[in-house]
Amino acid sequence: MSEIDVDDLLPNDRVKESVAAGDVTQLTRGATTRYADEGDSFELDGDTFEIVSVAERTLGDFTDEDAQREGSPSLDAYKQRMERVHPGPFEWDDSDEVVTYKFERQG
Numbered sequence: 001m002s003e004i005d006v007d008d009l010l011p012n013d014r015v016k017e018s019v020a021a022g023d024v025t026q027l028t029r030g031a032t033t034r035y036a037d038e039g040d041s042f043e044l045d046g047d048t049f050e051i052v053s054v055a056e057r058t059l060g061d062f063t064d065e066d067a068q069r070e071g072s073p074s075l076d077a078y079k080q081r082m083e084r085v086h087p088g089p090f091e092w093d094d095s096d097e098v099v100t101y102k103f104e105r106q107g
Helices: 013-020 064-069 075-085
Strands: 026-030 041-044 047-058 097-105
Touching: 013 041, 026 064, 064 075
Parallel strands: none
Antiparallel strands: 026 097, 041 047, 047 097
16 A cells, blocks of 8 residues: 555546545546556545555446446446547547546545
């Protein structure tokens, strides 16, 4: 267990604000870089968050529940948001490998 830099895991201010507000409780990133391990923690706005789960998976494994934990109302809305926010040609491919980090606010 170690404390990680919040900027490494959470890519921008909008995501950080959503995590601080409790609207985002997991984040999925590309599988090329491992950003945290289960048991690691990060600090955001004076609160500590613990990584409670790290799961390697594919985009095809995603559900509406995953999309909601990532701040979108549905899987379709999440897919559309990912296509909007990623620069260059991004196309949802169910076989793309990703890593999902679930976290919880402590105390």
